[in-house]
Amino acid sequence: MIRLQSGSFAYDDGVPLLSGVTVAVEPGEYLVVAGASGSGKTTLARLLAGAVGTDAGAVFRGSLTLDGETVRFEGGPADPRIDPAVWSASVAFVAQGAWGQLSMMSATVGEEIAFGPCNRGVPYERLRREVDDVAAALKLTELLDRDPRRLSGGQLQRTIIAAAVVQRPRVLVLDEPFQGLDAGAAADVSAAIDVLRAGGTGVVVCAPMLPRTAPEGARIIALDGGHPVFDGLLAEARWAGLRRYGIGTEGDAPRIGAARPRGAPTTGGRTLVTVDDVVVRYPSPGEPGGPGRSERRARRRPPVSRDTPAVLDGVSLQVRAGEILAVRGSNGSGKTTLLQVLNGLRRPESGRVTVDGTPILRQPTGAFAGVVGYLFQDTDQQLFERTVLREVSYGPRAAGLRRVDALRRAADALEAVGLSAVADIHPYELAFVQRRLVALASLIAAGPSVWVLDEPTAGLDEPARTGLAALLVQHAQGGGAVVMATHDAAFSAAVAHRVLRLEAGLIHEESPGPVS
Amino acid sequence: MPRRRILNPLTELLAAVLLVVLVLVVNRWEFSLAVLLLVVVPAVLTSGRARQIGLAVLLIAGPLLLSSLLLHGLFFPEGRTVLLDLGPARVTREGLAFAAVMGLRMSVFTGVLLTAAMTLDVPELLATMTHRQWNRKLVFVVGSAVGLIPHVALRSRQITRAQQARGLVVGRGPLSRVRALLTVTTPLVIGLLVDASERNRMLGARGFSSPGPRTSYLPDTDTPRQRAVRRAMAVGVGLFSVLWLGSGVLA
Numbered sequence: 001m002i003r004l005q006s007g008s009f010a011y012d013d014g015v016p017l018l019s020g021v022t023v024a025v026e027p028g029e030y031l032v033v034a035g036a037s038g039s040g041k042t043t044l045a046r047l048l049a050g051a052v053g054t055d056a057g058a059v060f061r062g063s064l065t066l067d068g069e070t071v072r073f074e075g076g077p078a079d080p081r082i083d084p085a086v087w088s089a090s091v092a093f094v095a096q097g098a099w100g101q102l103s104m105m106s107a108t109v110g111e112e113i114a115f116g117p118c119n120r121g122v123p124y125e126r127l128r129r130e131v132d133d134v135a136a137a138l139k140l141t142e143l144l145d146r147d148p149r150r151l152s153g154g155q156l157q158r159t160i161i162a163a164a165v166v167q168r169p170r171v172l173v174l175d176e177p178f179q180g181l182d183a184g185a186a187a188d189v190s191a192a193i194d195v196l197r198a199g200g201t202g203v204v205v206c207a208p209m210l211p212r213t214a215p216e217g218a219r220i221i222a223l224d225g226g227h228p229v230f231d232g233l234l235a236e237a238r239w240a241g242l243r244r245y246g247i248g249t250e251g252d253a254p255r256i257g258a259a260r261p262r263g264a265p266t267t268g269g270r271t272l273v274t275v276d277d278v279v280v281r282y283p284s285p286g287e288p289g290g291p292g293r294s295e296r297r298a299r300r301r302p303p304v305s306r307d308t309p310a311v312l313d314g315v316s317l318q319v320r321a322g323e324i325l326a327v328r329g330s331n332g333s334g335k336t337t338l339l340q341v342l343n344g345l346r347r348p349e350s351g352r353v354t355v356d357g358t359p360i361l362r363q364p365t366g367a368f369a370g371v372v373g374y375l376f377q378d379t380d381q382q383l384f385e386r387t388v389l390r391e392v393s394y395g396p397r398a399a400g401l402r403r404v405d406a407l408r409r410a411a412d413a414l415e416a417v418g419l420s421a422v423a424d425i426h427p428y429e430l431a432f433v434q435r436r437l438v439a440l441a442s443l444i445a446a447g448p449s450v451w452v453l454d455e456p457t458a459g460l461d462e463p464a465r466t467g468l469a470a471l472l473v474q475h476a477q478g479g480g481a482v483v484m485a486t487h488d489a490a491f492s493a494a495v496a497h498r499v500l501r502l503e504a505g506l507i508h509e510e511s512p513g514p515v516s
Numbered sequence: 517m518p519r520r521r522i523l524n525p526l527t528e529l530l531a532a533v534l535l536v537v538l539v540l541v542v543n544r545w546e547f548s549l550a551v552l553l554l555v556v557v558p559a560v561l562t563s564g565r566a567r568q569i570g571l572a573v574l575l576i577a578g579p580l581l582l583s584s585l586l587l588h589g590l591f592f593p594e595g596r597t598v599l600l601d602l603g604p605a606r607v608t609r610e611g612l613a614f615a616a617v618m619g620l621r622m623s624v625f626t627g628v629l630l631t632a633a634m635t636l637d638v639p640e641l642l643a644t645m646t647h648r649q650w651n652r653k654l655v656f657v658v659g660s661a662v663g664l665i666p667h668v669a670l671r672s673r674q675i676t677r678a679q680q681a682r683g684l685v686v687g688r689g690p691l692s693r694v695r696a697l698l699t700v701t702t703p704l705v706i707g708l709l710v711d712a713s714e715r716n717r718m719l720g721a722r723g724f725s726s727p728g729p730r731t732s733y734l735p736d737t738d739t740p741r742q743r744a745v746r747r748a749m750a751v752g753v754g755l756f757s758v759l760w761l762g763s764g765v766l767a
Contacts, residue, residue, distance in 0.1 A: 049721060084720030085727070093721050100714040103722065104667060105659040107639040114733035118646075119723035121731050131733065149670060163722070345677055369683030382678045384703030398683030428710055446682060 001027050001202050002091065002171045004047055007061035008075075009040075009226075011053070017043055017226030025171060025202035030193075030215045032234070033206045035223035036246030036461035037433035041206040042096065044223070045175045048204060049093035050082040066090060067170075089120065092169035096176050096432055096459070098160040099378065102148055109151070109159050110135070110144040116167045134166040137192045139185070153180045153377045153455070154331025158189065165192050172196060173204045176432075179459045180377065182330045182487045190215075208433070208461035210237055212251040222247055248462030253494040254469035269320035272450050272481045273342060273372075278351030280312040280337055311337045312348070313505030319450070324472055324482040326492035328510065329502035335485035336377060338502060339452050342483060343372040356449060370399050373448035375439055377455045377485075379432070382439045388414065388430070389423040391438055395446030406445075413445035414438075416471065433464050440468070451475060453484040457491050469495050524738045525641040526648075530746050532632035534753045539624050541757045548620045556627035563635045572634065577626040581619045588615035638662045643734035652730045671707060672700050 003024040008016040017040040025031055025048075035041040046053070052060040052073060059075040064082075067090070073079045095101060106112035113131050122130070135141045138158050143151065148159055157180055164172060172193070178186045193203055194215060205211075210220065211234070220237040222230035224245035230237055238249065311334040319325050329335050340346035341353055344365040353360045356371045373395075376382040385391035393403075393410035401409065414420050417437040422430060427438050436459065443451060451472070457465050472482050472495050486492050492499050499510040523531075535555065539548055560569050588611045595608025638659070645655045679699060680686065686696045719725075 051717065051721075083725075084717075085723050085725040088721045088723050089726070095714075095718065097714075100711055101718045102715075103719065103724075104663045104715065105642065105656060111639065111733045116722040118731050118733060119652075119726050121726075121728050124731060124733075124735070127731060127733055149667070167723075343681060345681060364685045364687070365677075365680040366683050366685035369681060374681040376678060376681070380707070381674045382681075384675050384678060384707070386702075386706075394679070395682040398679075398685075428706075442682060 001025060001067065002048065003063075003065040004044070005063045005065075006044075006047065009043055009047065009053075009058065009060045009062075011056075011058050015226070018047075018223075019227065021223075021228050023048070023204075023221060025204055027170075027200040027202055028197045029202045030197060030218040031202070031204045032211060032214060032218060032220045033204060033223065034208070034210050034220055034237075034242070034247050035206075036208060036463060037431045038225070039223040039245075040226040041223055042175055042431075043226075045093065045095075045173050045204065045206045048171070048173045049091055050084060050087035051093075052079075052082065054079055054081070085119075088116075088167075088169075090169060091171040091173060092116075092164040092167050094161055094164045094172075094174045094177060096179070097380065098153075098156040099380070101160050101163075102156075106148060108145050109140060109148050112148045112159055113140075113144075113162045113166050116163060120167075130166055134162045134192070137195065138162045138165070138188050152332040152336065154182060154185055157181060158185055158331075161189055161192070165196060168196065168199070169201060171202045171204070173206075175206045176208070176459055177205060178207070180331075180455055180487070183489075185331050207250070208459065209248045209250045210234065210242065212249060243462065246461055246463045248465070251490045253490045254466045256466060256469045256473060256494065269322045269479075271318055272321050272356055273317075273319040273483065274352070274354040275315060275317045275338075275341065276352040276354075278312050278315045278341055278348040278353060279310055280334070280341065280346060281308055281310045281349050310349075310505045312341070314351070315502075315505070315507050316351075317500065317507060319481045319483055321449070321479045321481055322476050323498070324476050324496045325484070326496035326499045327483065327485045327502055327507075328487070328489070328492065328499060329485075333502045334505060335502055336454055338507075339374070339454055339483065339485055342450070342452050343368050343374050345374070366398065369395060369446055369448065371448050372450045372452055373443035373446055375443055375451070375453040375456055377458070379435045379439045382442075383427040383435060386426060387424050388419065388427055388438050391427055392442045392445045395442055399446060409445045409447070410441070413441040416444060417441045418467065432459055433461055436460065437464060440471075444471075449480045451480065451482045451484075453482065453486075455486055456484055457486060457488045465491065524644055524742050525636050525638075526644045526738065527742050527746055529632055529636065529641070530749060532628045534749055535628050536625055537753055537757065539621060541760055545617045545620055548617070548624050552620065552624050552627065556624060556631065559631045560627065563631055565634060569631055569634050572630050573623070573626050576630070577623050580622050580626075584618045584622070585612075585615045588612075588618065639734060640737060643732040644736070644738045646730055646732040647736040647738060649729055652724075655730075656724070668704070668708065671711075672704050675700050675703050675707070 004022065006018040006021045008019045010016045021044070023031070023044065033041045033044055047060065047064070050064070052058070054060070060073045061075040063070050063072045071080050071082065103112060103115045106115060110131055113134060114127055117127055117130065135144055138161065140158055140162055143155060148156065151159060161174070161177055177189060181189065197203055197215070214234050218234045220230060220232060220234050221228055222237065222242050222245060229245055230240050230242060232240070315338060327335050327338060337346055341348055342355065344360045344363065355368060360368065383391055385394055389407065389410055392413055393406040396406035396409045397403070411420065411423070414423055417440055419434060419437055419441060422434065427435055430438065440456070456468055460468065469491065476482055500507045501510045535551065539551055560566050563569055589607055590602070590605040590611070592608050592611025592614060595606060595610040597609035598606050599609060600607040642655055642659045645658070676686070676696060684696065684699065686692055
């Protein structure tokens with residue numbers, strides 16, 4: 001149905017990628033393109049989506065065949081241009097980073113999902129029906145009237161996938177679709193994809209790791225450094241030794257070996273964080289989980305504060321020095337809210353929060369940056385400087401360090417995450433995993449004793465995930481503490497001393513970590 | 517109490533624009549005052565956002581009024597009746613009267629247009645334009661221009677939060693706030709540019725450049741009657757303007 005033959009692909013005269021790669025997808029097929037960061041899987045996904053990049057200075061030699069019609073590219077100015085409107089009528093593409101894919105013309109999730117079919121003139125009645133069906137399949141019905149810009153990360157991701165699925169494409173290309181989704185949401189997405197496949201849609205999923213489960217007959221293409229290193233069934237891929245290319249299996253424990261945390265920290269460890277009976281009821285607009293347009297309208301009527309369900313409804317917890325704490329819970333359960341309470345980004349309606357002996361009252365958030373470091377779920381929300389080094393040295397500089405000292409601290413932090421080589425590059429030029437690590441390094445550089453991490457493993461490849469696990473364990477052993485929200489059960493089981501589950505505004509101790 | 521919406525936003529917008537045209541054409545302070553008291557003030561009061569609109573009108577019309585008062589009040593060349601002589605500047609009765617007329621007119625303009633803009637249901641407006649088969653690029657320009665404001669606000673808030681999480685302390689003083697604003701600007705602009713190029717690509721991938729008519733997810737709230745009213749209003753104001761100006765010229 002669709003076939004990509006790549007002779008070579010290069011960005012701006014860079015190193016050629018994807019030489020001698022052929023990818024064909026048949027109707028109803030499920031193809032996983034697996035590869036570590038920088039392996040070329042996103043490039044491959046974009047090529048399938050018809051983005052050959054000639055307008056962006058990239059050079060592609062090869063051909064694309066869709067339904068028997070072949071378009072050839074010689075890498076010259078005379079190359080044909082693919083009309084995105086025509087191509088996307090058959091091939092739908094969901095890129096990484098849901099935020100950048102919002103149309104910005106839609107005030108509600110319903111309109112956002114309908115954007116594609118609207119552009120193709122689908123009549124009103126059919127449009128409503130199709131959007132309702134897809135929303136039901138992806139459990140988005142209740143969110144249809146919400147502002148898409150104000151959803152939680154997982155909800156936004158599902159919205160963008162729904163917007164692709166509703167187009168009923170012949171080929172659906174998804175770049176890391178399960179990133180940031182909880183197990184339930186991931187299952188819903190898989191089920192919606194299965195329905196499409198049953199109707200003959202070929203599906204391509206790019207992922208940093210091999211999937212734990214996949215539909216029967218799922219085929220894997222593994223990439224390393226822009227070259228294919230495996231092509232076969234999932235069952236064979238598991239035994240093909242792909243770990244040497246940095247391709248692990250989703251849900252496997254990170255291989256931290258000797259660095260594994262040994263036992264729970266002594267109960268005599270200093271208490272670094274105390275959260276006491278915290279209630280957060282009104283998420284302010286403009287934050288994930290905040291009210292959407294229709295809700296804000298409703299809010300103009302007399303407030304109904306007591307009837308509004310609390311995001312956190314009397315949450316208490318303590319984190320001691322040397323401890324790693326994981327917070328789990330479904331998408332939109334308030335994990336991010338809880339984390340933001342810890343550094344004052346979100347002020348609770350009632351209750352007390354104490355960090356390293358200092359109660360968070362009315363001090364500005366910035367005053368706690370030296371004690372609590374925060375990793376945002378959306379990396380691009382966190383990076384704002386011109387170069388990686390400036391980015392990472394921002395924290396130490398804001399803390400009042402001299403320029404030389406701040407730069408040294410930044411250089412050390414970059415070395416810790418293995419990014420010394422890219423210090424002078426603009427963060428936006430890096431691949432996703434590297435940007436994530438830059439955000440982590442900028443947290444480390446400020447030297448806080450408490451690390452608060454929102455979905456730290458989402459989208460990481462095997463080497464980065466393992467490296468992160470080692471860093472966390474090392475930080476805890478050095479007397480620091482870590483609080484992380486995560487959907488990655490294997491990761492939290494491997495590194496966390498305690499796992500808490502957040503549900504309906506309350507936390508429950510899930511089960512002690514396997515090592516405590 | 518918020519007003520109940522009875523008219524389609526396109527009708528509201530057209531009515532606002534035509535009212536401005538009428539005030540310009542008639543050009544009499546009695547008419548401007550009547551419009552201000554009978555239309556603008558009630559509209560602002562019943563809009564449900566009286567405070568915000570009032571503040572916006574004050575912010576925009578205030579400086580204009582003040583400069584008009586200074587300019588015409590002090591330096592009106594045709595002024596004959598001198599009320600106060602300040603050497604090079606003279607306060608004249610005619611100058612003050614002219615400033616009052618201009619100020620009145622400006623208040624009507626800002627009041628009418630801001631009330632219309634700030635109570636406009638943008639999604640409904642875009643839906644109506646789509647249902648009426650307006651050019652999709654034009655609809656997008658209107659939609660994204662309006663959508664850009666909350667987007668920029670949200671993005672700058674996110675960047676400030678990220679900077680705060682990394683140690684930026686925003687104090688209560690104006691100086692500290694200005695400094696915080698400056699540190700947000702560069703990353704904001706770069707981020708928006710990167711977003712825009714990515715979004716452009718994604719719009720293509722979602723069929724935005726498809727030929728043929730576009731449809732809308734929102735129902736068509738426009739009615740044939742309102743379309744007729746809009747046409748009638750436009751034609752009526754056009755005719756009136758021609759006649760009024762014509763009679764003015766003849767007189």
